Amino acid sequence: MTTATTGRSCPCGLPQAYERCCGRYHSGAAAAPTAEALMRSRYTAFVRRDEQYLLRTWHPRTRPSSLDFDPGMRWTGLEVLETGDGSAFHSVGTVTFRASYRGGSLHERSRFERFEGAWVYVDGDFIE
Template structure:
């Protein structure tokens, strides 16, 4: 992805100043929300390696396949609990909008924790 293009997470920064360095391993996500945004971006750009790397080792699947026909449109962060620079756990509720043959959305409450000082995705509950 072009580093000067808007980041898919829609935080308002170019990819190269937002989620790009996190996906590339050049810096860590400072908060649980930042990790959530970077994981959304990884889904949007098809970065399976980053998705697996940012998943808790205990809950991470062995493999991951992405639907090549699914295009991620935008992310809405509904709420966060904890997950700040000095917390060890955090929660992010979001709706991720996508398009395949029709539009859809994924509403999830995700749990994050730290492993070796860095944020990782632990698990999530999909909301109806």
């Protein structure tokens, strides 16, 4: 896992430093309070190749046993396009986003659920 530089903006696109943004979720100091916050933290985990966090925040019924990161993949930005439910008052939620990488982008509508009190990623549909 890559070490963040203090004071740098978080890869998720929000203006806070990594340590105050997604870093606190990655370290386990806090849990993502919304489906969108979890999705942003998972994007950042992909940027940082944090397999442990990605697997920990994946629903057990759909979670793979491990992840393979493409060593040539360079994520370059995240754009949240739409959210549906996924707040502290919901048990399910969706987040539609575009994640850009060098040479292209991934457009997905992700589904999230609360599992044992925490938001987890269930699955998603790619949008062309």
